[in-house]
Amino acid sequence: MPDQLFIGGEWRDASDGRTIDVLDPATEQVVATVPDASDADLDAVLAAADSGFDTWRRASPTQRSEVLARAASLLLERTEEIAAVLTQEQGKPLDEARAEVRQSAEQFSWFAGEAVRAYGRVLATEPGRRSWVERRPVGPVAAFTAWNFPASLPARKLAPAVAFGCSIVVCPAVEAPRTAMELVATLADAGVPDGVVNLITGEPPRVSARLIESDVIAKISLTGSVPVGRQLVRLSAERLQPLTLELGGHAPVLVLDDLDDEAVDRAAAAVVRSKFRNAGQVCISPSRIFVQDAVHDRLVAAVERLVGQLRVGPGTDPGSDVGPLANARRRAAVAELVEKAAAGGATVRCGGRAPDGPGFFFLPTVLTDVPADAAVLRDEPFGPVLPVLRFGTLDEGLDRANNVPYGLAAYVYTTDLGRADAAVAGLDVGMIGVNETALASAASPFGGVGLSGYGREGGTESIEAYTVATAVTSRGRP
Structure with a gap:
């Protein structure tokens, strides 16, 4: 070697x-x-x-x-x-x-x-x-x-x-x-x-x-x-x-209310799988999930259940789903974002802390009721933290999705082709996934706009x- x-x-x-x-x-x-x-x-x-x-x-x-x-x-x-x-x-x-x-x-x-x-x-x-x-x-x-x-x-x-x-x-x-x-x-x-x-x-x-x-x-x-x-x-x-x-980026996910219960479960599974890959240290990782009112509670429940099943441990352990963060600085930054969000009124649905023992681990975390001015919604978390937020109309969702200086990736979950087209047209990013989170390939251009x-x-x-x-x-x- x-x-x-x-x-x-x-x-x-x-x-x-x-x-x-x-x-x-x-x-x-x-x-x-x-x-x-x-x-x-x-x-x-x-x-x-x-x-x-x-x-x-x-x-x-x-x-x-x-x-x-x-x-x-x-x-x-x-x-x-x-x-x-x-x-x-x-x-x-x-x-x-x-x-x-x-x-x-x-x-x-x-x-x-x-x-x-x-x-x-x-x-x-x-x-x-x-x-x-x-x-x-x-x-x-x-x-x-x-x-x-x-x-x-x-x-x-x-x-x-x-x-x-x-x-x-x-x-x-x-x-x-x-x-x-x-x-x-x-x-x-x-x-x-x-x-x-x-x-x-x-x-x-x-x-x-x-x-x-x-x-x-x-x-x-x-x-x-x-x-x-x-x-x-x-x-x-x-x-x-x-x-x-x-x-880097701060990728939004828009989950629209035309999804039935089965589609909501599939969307939750896809987002969790993508979000917590590499302990969330992925520049195109979903990092702000906006869910339309009618399906919000259902999706939060599905996400919380799936995240609770993730196993944290060394990457060499075949049973591990989520490994450590890369260094102590990253762990401290993630912990600070969660602590500030909680202090501002966010609900920590699961995780929210580093486990005991050696290693730069941080438990997979889901946040709800996150205040609009929380740092975790402005600064790229680059760790295993997922804020879930509620929105009303598609226009509102797009406005909030674009309300950061980053523009690398974004995701949309919907069964309505017309709404998918409207969301794609309204997102200011370099890469978009519609009912899909795998965006990177050798044949596809990778990059973004803004910061x-x-x-x-x-x-x-x-x-x-x-x-x-x-x-x-x-x-x-x-």
Whole structure:
């Protein structure tokens, strides 16, 4: 299992020997150490990415496709060992970790196909004169990823970068870096040339500043928080590097009153399953559920019953449905949101506290009667907390759903196609699920509006994120 920096095709320790501890969030014990990259290491990775780009931009689309296809196959072969690493450092149940590794393989496989389909276009021509647009790789990429999906987030950036001829420096979150190392090792084993794929671990502010302020990095991609996104925008201003920013959300769910009892139960099951996956640490997780008056009480009862059946425990325990939060800071933030809501008059229907014992666990929590000014309705909870609120008309529901500065994902449950269309038209977000909570796939663009960021990764939209359009006009003679 790699636990080092990967620079120019070599695994190495930090040049000055400094390290960072990696904790198991279920036990709070140190399970590994990884390098804390020095400035010399960062300079070395920039030089490697610069050289790697010069090589990879000249590689044929077929060669890039073949590397990604091999990497996808290797990832699937290594699912069990990578999932074990993922659960140990991030905490989610092993079944969720296995699914995430398979989703990462899907990214590599899908972009293996896209590598040979990064089409340009031919413009109007006339005798002796031709014009066309071609897509060229944007250049070396600095990719910063969060700890909640330590496999699929790096994969979402690695796959299009490799497919379209870029080199890349992956900077995983220091809470869960070894899973990204496994992905990088898989690409190296699949035959990606030295310097094309690199990985750095270290103190985030110092690493990001050193990379972005260099003359090498031509593109920045971040999955992270709003404050970090703002900082990277500021850092990028001097050299005007383009950014793709996915900065989280506060996803509303609208449950409409045309649902019968059976449909209400199905909606409750889907929301609970989606909400408490990864202990609620999912940027598109349902985090505010608005239920129309006529079905409110029925849905609350169903949600409370299902949440009460969830089993909390280490991700390595096959009986666990909900693992720990990633760190102590996250647990404290979730507890504060619940305490403030309760102090303001909200009813804690279940959960609402951290259980006794080690680990960064927090019990799955359902809140009702939440006051409109509660912080949990304004700030992304990013944890196992679900506020359930009542609304009257669809217009009211849409107004309340849109009443946050985020706009990543939203969900609608209804059996009426006309009302579904009206809800979809009225929601100000980048992704919408109608009677469905599974929104992320390699073929679909992922991203939002407002404080959720800008740009898209996934789908054919990734061509725009990782390439530049070059227009060429040619005459047959001077």
